[in-house]
Structure formats: C-alpha cells, structure tokens
Amino acid sequence: MNEQMQQQNKKLILRLMAIIGGMFLFAFALIPLYNVFCDITGINGKTRGQALYQNVEIDKKRVVTIEFLTNINRGMPWAFGSKVKSMEVHPGELNEVIFYAKNPSKSEIIGQSVPSVSPGEAALYLNKTECFCFDQQKLMAGEEVEMPMKFYIDADLPEDITRLTLSYQLFNVTDAVNAAKGATK
C-alpha cells in the first residue's frame, strides 16, 4: 500500500469516525429533542411547569369535565388520592382541587408524582398555577398532608374536547434522592 493511499484512507476513516461520534451523541441529544418537540406540540400528555393566572378570559358558555386519577407505583406504601374525583369547569376559570397523601409506614419517605393528561393534545391547554407535582414531598412516618392543586383550562381548548383526564402516578424516590445526596457529598 503506497503512501498516497494511506493518506486517503486516513482522511476517509477520520470522516467516518466523526459520523460515528456524532451519531453516538445524537442518541443522547434525542432526549432533549423529543422533550422540546413534545413541549411545542403537546403530544406527550405532559403538562408544563408553573403557569401564571393573569388576564384570563372566562368562557361561561362552555363546560369541560375534568377527572382526576391517582396511581401508586410499586414500592410506594403511601395512600394518595384527590378529594373529588371529577369537576365541571368553565375554561378560563381558576379551580382548586385538594389532594391528600399519607405515609402509613414507619420510615420517612420522599414521593414524586408525575402528571399525564389524556387526550394528549389537551395537555397544552391545562395550566397549573400551583401543584405538588412541581416538587417532591417528604413525609415522616405516619404523617398526613393535604396538597392543593390550582389550575385553569385555556379557552383555546379545541372544541371537540369536552372531557379530559389528569392522572398522577406517585413514585417512591427516597433511594434515588439519598443516593444523589451521597454522590454530592
């Protein structure tokens, strides 16, 4: 193999290695890309972060039913639910629902609830000004807590959606939080 060919090979190999490195990073980049994509289009049923309730028009003519579902993940001993199971609301109106949680176990547990909205496209129109899902909750053994959640539904909610479901899945994140703390120490 002559010198010139070796040079050529080297150049091509470097280019191919660049593609390979780029694609490896692309796999990781897919995660923020998906999140941005889902955030813009709202197709994942994920609600956004904290919203502000300012100058919101109330549409008194429309009534939307919203249902609340709560689920507890494996390994989570808490009792968790909402005081009301469903509400009829007008778009634009600020509403409050009380959720409750109780830690019946003998140890301190940290919980994190993850919301999801169905149908997925309604997620963009469900605005929460206050939600326990924005933070983690730490409950001592036997502790009980009531957690208010305030929300309003955007008046731009598509006409064909008359009923939506907001579900919370509650996870036990005690070990993960403690592990992360241990790692930073």
Added chain:
Amino acid sequence: MGDHHPTGFTRWLYTTNHKDIGSMYLWFSFVMFLIGGAMAMVIRAELYQPGLQFVEPNFFNQMTTMHGLIMVFGAVMPSMVGLANWLIPMMIGAPDMALPRMNNWSFWILPFAFFLLLSSLFMEGGAPNFGWTFYAPLSTTFGPPSTDFFILGVHMMGISSIMGAINVIVTVFNMRAPGMTLMKMPLFVWTWLITAFLLIMVMPVLAGTVTMMLTDRHFGTAFFDAAGGGDPVMFQHIFWFFGHPEVYIMILPAFGVVSEIIPTFSRKKLFGYSSMVYATASIALLSFIVWAHHMFAVGMPVAGELFFMIATMLIAVPTGVKVFNWVATMWQGSLTFETPMLFSIAFVILFTIGGFSGVMLAMAPVDFQYHDTYFVVAHFHYVLFPGAIFGTTAAVYYWLPKWAGKMYNETAGKIHFWLSMIFVNLTFFPMHFSGLAGMPRRIPDYNMMFADFNMWASIGAFGLGLTQIYFLVIVLLTLKNGKKAEDKQWEGASGLEWDALPSPAPYHTFSTPPKVD
C-alpha cells in the same frame, strides 16, 4: 506471490487475510446459528402443546430473548460481514480489505462479546429475559443482574460491526481496480456499501441506548425512569431509531446476493441495474423515518400515526422495484435451477410474502389488532429466515466452488433446499393465523384454540432445525471430498471473481490490479 500461508492456530489468530477472516466470520455465525436455533427448539418444544411442559416461564422468556439476540447479532450480521470479507475484495479487484489489522480485531471481538452474553445463562437470576428489544423499564428497573453483561456484550458487538462497516466503506471507496467505477460494481458490493453506511449511522445510537440503560441502572440517571423525570416511551423511540435501519442491515446484503445469483442462472444481465442501486439507497434513507411504526400502540397522536404509516408504506415502492427487477431478470431467460438459484427464487417469493404482511402491519388502524401477536412473529421470520438466511445459504452454495475449489453434491443441495422450503413454511405460515386470532408473542402457554397451529409450527421448526444440520454435513463433505470445481463453475456467471481468478481463489489475489473495461 505464492499460496503460502502460516499454519496452525496462530494462522487464524493473527491473520489479516480477508479470506481467512471471511471464513472465520462464516463459521462463527454458523455456530451462533446453531446455538440460537437450539434455543428456538426449546421455545417450540414448550409451545408444542398448551400448558407448561418443559421449562419455567422465566426460562422461556430468557430463551426468546437470547434467541433473538443471538440470531440478530450473532448469526445474521456476522454471516453478512463474512460474505463481505470474502467477496468485496475479489469483486472490485482489490488485494485485500483496506484495513486488514482492524479486520482481524473486529472479528476476534465477537467470540468474547458472545461469551459475555451466553455466560449470563449460567448466572444467578438467569439470562436477560426482557425480549431482544429490551424495553425499559423491564430491562432497567426489573432486569436481572446479568443485564450488565448483556449491555457490555452489545457494546462489543457494536464496536465490531462499526469497524467492519468502516472497513467496507474504505475498501470500496479507495481500493477499487482501475476502471471499476461505482456504477460498474457488482450489486452485492453496492448493497453492502449502503449497509455499511446504515451500520455507522445506527450502531452508535444502539451503543448510546445501552449506555443510558447502564447509567439508569447504576449511576442514578433517569433517562427512562418516569419518577426521575425520564420517559420509558423515549426508550422505544431511541431503540427503534436504531432498530428499524437494523432490519435493513440484515436484509440488504441478501438482496445483493440474489441480485448476483439470479442473472447467472437466467443467463441474462440483471434487469435495471441502476434502478436497483437507487432503490436500495432509497430503502436505506426511508428506514430512518419510519421507526415509530413499531410502537403504534403506545398512544401516539393521530398525526404521528399517519406520518409513520404513510412513510412505511412508501418503502413498499423501492422494494417493489427490486422484486420486479428480479422477476424481469428471469423473464425469458434460459433458466436452470441449481441449488443457489432455487434458494434465490424462494427468497424472492417468500420475502415478498413477508413484505406483504409488513404492509399489513404498517397500517396503523389494523396494527392495533396485530401488535405483539404471532402475526408479527410470522412477518419478521418470513423476511429473516427465507430472506437473510436463504440469501446467505444461496451465497454459500454459489461461491463455495470459488472459495474451496470444490463442488458440492447438487442432489444433496436440492434436498436441502426442498426440506428447508417445506419446513420454513410449515413453521411460520401457521403463525399468521394464530396471530390474527389473537395469540400473543413471548408467552409459554396459550389458549387451547391455538393448539393445532402451534403443533404444526413446532413440527416444522424441528424439521427446519435438523435440515440446517444436514446443510453442515453437505458443506463438510464438500470440503473433504467434493469434486474439483472449475474456474468458472457457473457458465452464466460474470464478475472478476469468476473471470479473473482460478478456483479455489488463491490465498493472495489481485496483488496487481486487474483491468476493468
């Protein structure tokens, strides 16, 4: 240069010769094929009758998982790399692969990768049991401890495939004989070049996926863990971004093989050579935008379902072009039906059946019924067994005279073909029906109503398994006392490996490049 080569075990350990490495790849993949096949036999024995007979459900799951992993990464992919090693340098008039030492390395990683993977069968907690698609959280939160061996094994296989792909691309771009322009290359070289690009695009994504799994399992990240803000559905998106091009990685080289064989035994040139090249390239490009058709049932919005459905059905167009061209090549040719040709014709017919069931699965509304049923199992086995495996088998019969200088027994080859043809259909055709009737995949027990279909499939599978051992016998007998092959064993053959080289091909070929006009 003479035919001198070192002897003994170190010949194989240190070799940088593309023919040696090609042979090692082919033998390795055959061993893996038998191991993965043995696992399929366990699966089919358990499913022979409803109820639990032989194995625990958890071991059954380990078998379906390992069968898939071994067949995809251990049998099909290395066999294609083996063919590439043997054939690409001879077809383009190059003395060897461009990067011979890396070639040696990329092969010798494989035995270690599969040692890691297979050793997990003997570990506490058993082998991976979450299916070859290793969906999170089954593989992250609930995976057995041996999942880490699986992860490292996949990393090593990925590195091996990436190096193999780099080697093919550099060889094809920089080592062609003078006059061998890109559009004069045999179609096998073209399909492999495109496959190599697919490999370097998606194997790193697979590596990224398993790396995320590893950090999720051990280092507190939450890529796929909803509790930490991740998303298990994301796993499916990233996995199938690799997974769909992967299925074309497994089939495109087989397209190339039959595109060499059908013209030979039709005694005509390949119909529509350039359209074949463009069709292959468009299949490869489209494969990047269809991944979510594997996950119609996760709850995608209608717009997403429509997009992935239409993009998927679009793939039927270039695939149809290829099937049309193969048939048109045979049209009015003077056909003879030697074993490689029989396997190639069966390839065209049965692959088309698999393609049709693919179009059915591509339709989002009906996919909800087919999703995760035996219909899917029937579909992908129809494209993989009579597709990738028949393609490789045809290649072995076709080029064995060139590789070994000895001719196999034609009657034995034909018996092998007809047994394979009968048993492959007996095994996989009933699965269409049990799937449509609602039998889910990856279960060790099933409703009584599926009993007959499963019994047929199991009988077919046992026959199919034995038939492949017969194939081994044929090849061994050929190597031992096959008749001497002619330099150009097939009168209709064309290409540098037949026209410019004796049989068997000498250890070193094309030290001075041939002239191509």
